[in-house]
Amino acid sequence: MLIIPCPYCGERPELEFSYGGQAHIDRPLAPTDLNDEEWNEYLYVRANPKGRHAERWRHIHGCARFFNAVRDTRTDHILATYKVGEPAPEIPA
């Protein structure tokens, strides 16, 4: 089982968490100004990197808070976790 460090609770077992997809996607402030292609991009198009990926997780069976994590999709190693609203941390290669 993965051990995931919740920014609020500390290290906790994976089974307490749920996955929330790619992080740092801002809802457009004025959706009516977007054309179909831009709206499609916002709703559906996501990165699918082989390597580091900033993504949302929720400590649903713990503090229940959403937070962000940088995970390496090749190894499943979680390199950093941080609170919603904070920028993705710089992680040396």
Next chain:
Amino acid sequence: MFETRIASPFSGESGAITAVAPLGRAVLRCREADIGRVSDKLGLALPQAACRSESNGPNSALWLGPDEWLLLNADMQDGWVPGLAARLDGELCSLVDVSHRQVALSIDGERAEEILASGCALNLSLRAFPVGMCTRTMYARAEIVLWRTGPRSFYLDVWRSFARYVEALLREAESEV
């Protein structure tokens, strides 16, 4: 006068696992900036450190999240939650009476940690999970709130519909450890 009793879903009796008498329960949500004032009005300090609890007489506040607490009242007086709500009048917060949504078991004795470890993935050693620590977590496939009330005592709160499932697995574990 009819005497009303609250039906317990729990069945068995054993050395280490006992049903806790009915409690008053409420879930409180409030913003960080209001915690001090809300604590004063409740007469109970809402803990701000993660996974910690505070008690004052029969009342306890268990940290569930940075803006969420489970409030417990050991006296189970009718009107406790409406009384709290009246004291919080004017505050922008949410208080929900969940007294009958959950039921509780007490797990006590030398083997309490081992019995819980049958279905709980947390490190429950006294160093990692000291007295007063509390958290939402999982026991097998059921969400619970676990609170260490003593070096060898745990309080386990579970939604009523999962109560028998959790009880049966705990009693099976007790028979095996």
